[in-house]
Amino acid sequence: MNSPVSSPALPTYADVVAAHERIAPFVHRTPVLTSAYLDALTGASLFFKCENFQKAGAFKARGASNAVFGLSAEQAGKGVATHSSGNHGLSLSYAAGRRGIPCTVVMPRTAPQAKKDAVKGYGGRVVECEASTSSREAVFAEVVAETGAEFVHPYNDPRVIAGQGTCSRELVEQVEGLDAVIAPIGGGGMVSGTCLTLSPIAPGIRIYAGEPEQADDAARSFRAGHIIADDSPETVADGLKVPLKELTWHFVKNHVTDILTAGEDEIVAAMQLVWKRMKIVIEPSSAVPLAAILRNPDIFRGKRVGVIVTGGNVDLERLPWGRS
Amino acid sequence: MNSPVSSPALPTYADVVAAHERIAPFVHRTPVLTSAYLDALTGASLFFKCENFQKAGAFKARGASNAVFGLSAEQAGKGVATHSSGNHGLSLSYAAGRRGIPCTVVMPRTAPQAKKDAVKGYGGRVVECEASTSSREAVFAEVVAETGAEFVHPYNDPRVIAGQGTCSRELVEQVEGLDAVIAPIGGGGMVSGTCLTLSPIAPGIRIYAGEPEQADDAARSFRAGHIIADDSPETVADGLKVPLKELTWHFVKNHVTDILTAGEDEIVAAMQLVWKRMKIVIEPSSAVPLAAILRNPDIFRGKRVGVIVTGGNVDLERLPWGRS
The missing domain is CATH 3.40.50.1100 (Rossmann fold)
Known part of the structure; x- marks a missing residue:
């Protein structure tokens, strides 16, 4: 999944x-x-x-932590991924860091450096895309295909x-x-x-x-x-x-x-x-x-x-x- | 006193x-x-x-409240006074307001309007002086002579x-x-x-x-x-x-x-x-x-x-x- x-x-x-x-x-x-x-x-x-x-x-740390710590050991090994330049990306990186599993956050190249640094500060990996939805979706699909990471949507x-x-x-x-x-x-x-x-x-x-x-x-x-x-x-x-x-x-x-x-x-x-x-x-x-x-x-x-x-x-x- | x-x-x-x-x-x-x-x-x-x-x-609210609520009823009726454009003036005004007694704060004419407004917001009266120590002392002495207010020093x-x-x-x-x-x-x-x-x-x-x-x-x-x-x-x-x-x-x-x-x-x-x-x-x-x-x-x-x-x-x- x-x-x-x-x-x-x-x-x-x-x-x-x-x-x-x-x-x-x-x-x-x-x-x-x-x-x-x-x-x-x-x-x-x-x-x-x-x-x-x-x-x-x-508050996003709550939902992200629930998703991350509810993963099976097998899925956890492949990590998690999301696309968010906001608090969800940061929180998912935080939660993954606490569990010690990989986390990839796809963010627009144009997102503030401070936000990219914050994700990295918790141990997450930032993969950049262009600002368009099509670029984000394409890059995100690549990330998931490569890593098998579990997608954690910011809210849905x-x-x-x-x-x-x-x-x-x-x-x-x-x-x-x-x-x-x-x-x-x-x-x-x-x-x-x-x-x-x-x-x-x-x-x-x-x-x-x-x-x-x-x-x-x-x-x-x-x-x-x-x-x-x-x-x-x-x-x-x-x-x-x-x-x-x-x-x-x-x-x-x-x-x-x-x-x-x-x-x-x-x-x-x-x-x-x-x-x-x-x-x-x-x-x-x-x-x-x-x-x-x-x-x-x-x-x-x-x-x-x-x-x-x-x-x-x-x-x-x-x-x-x-x-x- | x-x-x-x-x-x-x-x-x-x-x-x-x-x-x-x-x-x-x-x-x-x-x-x-x-x-x-x-x-x-x-x-x-x-x-x-x-x-x-x-x-x-x-924290100044602590000392100011102790001074204000420790006053005799007679002294309290004459109020309190201080010279401070900072937190002590604000706190003394707060404490006096809570006890319902007069409070005068002598502040330099040049102090920020926001600080004067804050003192007034708690019910205190602001009396302006020039920025010099001599003006402050003269104006303060006048205030005390007129009102009989108790001086509450900011710290001594x-x-x-x-x-x-x-x-x-x-x-x-x-x-x-x-x-x-x-x-x-x-x-x-x-x-x-x-x-x-x-x-x-x-x-x-x-x-x-x-x-x-x-x-x-x-x-x-x-x-x-x-x-x-x-x-x-x-x-x-x-x-x-x-x-x-x-x-x-x-x-x-x-x-x-x-x-x-x-x-x-x-x-x-x-x-x-x-x-x-x-x-x-x-x-x-x-x-x-x-x-x-x-x-x-x-x-x-x-x-x-x-x-x-x-x-x-x-x-x-x-x-x-x-x-x-």
């Missing part, structure tokens, strides 16, 4: 429980932080689940979704009486994991997704009732440009209460607010939920709201606000 | 215990964070006591030192078996509080101070055996420019193992390393201890080291590294 799974099976909550046990030695049980200032500002009680403190700097993979579901499992253990949880949505891996976990164990918690207005394919899909993919969206929340796929669409369609959007300036302002008031480094994608809460105060006022801070990998030398 | 205390009495450890009980409702018991990456880099086990998450963004005050001592008291409760603690040194309030607490309850823990090479008055004082004040030092660690005073000199002289310095580039690199790897926002002063550890690896290798992260108040639009 080296090629992308065409009709992957839906994961179950039992898969989340198994994933949690499997990955516990390799990922952090991240803390939940609060901010009196942001509570006063929103009129809600916000509980920030800090996956920016996660291994490799993002039941192992990955089950791994991401461990985050909300911790959150409901850490915070009692949540009324809602909100997470950013790109491909929908984190939101799907959240649905997978909460719908059986805490069905009263409403699940919201936050999405950049300029990459609102999930919100439009949600309203249309079928997957709509954006054509090359541009947003500061660069982790959220990818479209939903069949597995994640299943969870979004069936379990999400609403998808709320935020504008670019709102995302940057929310990001800066978190840095300034909470003293934590979060990436732009992670600021989208707070931006959505600030835009929709009536939905959240008086509620206890879990906010998934998905990651903290940001280029400190290219922050999305100007120098004064 | 409205004028600066000329011969203040030394605080005792009992004062720290009393301070801890007094300020507990108004300050955070801040978390201790670790970093596998920084441990591997230094060969030590580093335990970061995160006062950047403290109320008002810095036994109430303030006892308050800062609560930080290390928490640290030794949170982390077992520490070999050393290192904190930045400017006026010496945090280092003195650390000495005040550790010397009676954990005398085996060595106490180090980290200081910018370009503002190394404490290191030179330590070697000379008497207080030496710098003449207008310039450093990125702008919280550490002030000189030792008699009370803090007492603790430094008697209880500190060594004062280690770090260069400007090393401080900025350490700051960036913490932001990047730990995903927390720390101010330049707070990076000095890590910079000193990286410069002196042999002292700390194999040791369990508490690192006091003193604050996280930094102008996000004027970070001390360039855009690439």
Whole structure:
């Protein structure tokens, strides 16, 4: 099974429980932080689940670790591969490094050197392709043919979704009486994991997704009732440009209460607010939920709201606000 | 007693215990964070006591709260005053706001508007002076004469030192078996509080101070055996420019193992390393201890080291590294 799974099976909550046990030695049980200032500002009680403190700097370490440590010894020997210039590539390299197996990440030649170095820093191999989808697919097929590596998709993979579901499992253990949880949505891996976990164990918690207005394919899909993919969206929340796929669409369609959007300036302002008031480094994608809460105060006022801070990998030398 | 205390009495450890009980409702018991990456880099086990998450963004909230909440009702009615354009002014305003008493902070006309706004945001009053010491003293004397406010010095005050001592008291409760603690040194309030607490309850823990090479008055004082004040030092660690005073000199002289310095580039690199790897926002002063550890690896290798992260108040639009 080296090629992308065409009709992957839906994961179950039992898969989340198994994933949690499997990955516990390799990922952090991240803390939940609060901010009196942001509570006063929103009129809600916000509980920030800090996956920016996660291994490799993002929640993606959960799903990647679940995929890697669930492999048979035989498959593990051939390694894993993915195409991602973002947190998933980094996280897969991290997880493979911990298991001591090969990992290949196909990345565009044009990706920042720092991202390539980060993958290599965890022991992964970077294979460059051109920026086009056709080049990426051709190069990736070559890698898999040569190595026999297992493809781990960034989100349309039941192992990955089950791994991401461990985050909300911790959150409901850490915070009692949540009324809602909100997470950013790109491909929908984190939101799907959240649905997978909460719908059986805490069905009263409403699940919201936050999405950049300029990459609102999930919100439009949600309203249309079928997957709509954006054509090359541009947003500061660069982790959220990818479209939903069949597995994640299943969870979004069936379990999400609403998808709320935020504008670019709102995302940057929310990001800066978190840095300034909470003293934590979060990436732009992670600021989208707070931006959505600030835009929709009536939905959240008086509620206890879990906010998934998905990651903290940001280029400190290219922050999305100007120098004064 | 409205004028600066000329011969203040030394605080005792009992004062720290009393301070801890007094300020507990108004300050955070801040978390201790670790970093596998920084441990591997230094060969030590580093335990970061995160006062950047403290109320008002810095440990100064501890000492200021102790001073404010220890006032008699009569004195409290007249309020408090200080001269500080940094974290102490902000923290005193915070504490006074929590008690509901007046607070006046004398600040140079040239101080950043953001700092003035922050003091006002907590309910404090800003009175401007010229940048010279003579203007500051004259304006401050006027404020005290008019209001009868109690002067709370940023560090040469036994109430303030006892308050800062609560930080290390928490640290030794949170982390077992520490070999050393290192904190930045400017006026010496945090280092003195650390000495005040550790010397009676954990005398085996060595106490180090980290200081910018370009503002190394404490290191030179330590070697000379008497207080030496710098003449207008310039450093990125702008919280550490002030000189030792008699009370803090007492603790430094008697209880500190060594004062280690770090260069400007090393401080900025350490700051960036913490932001990047730990995903927390720390101010330049707070990076000095890590910079000193990286410069002196042999002292700390194999040791369990508490690192006091003193604050996280930094102008996000004027970070001390360039855009690439």
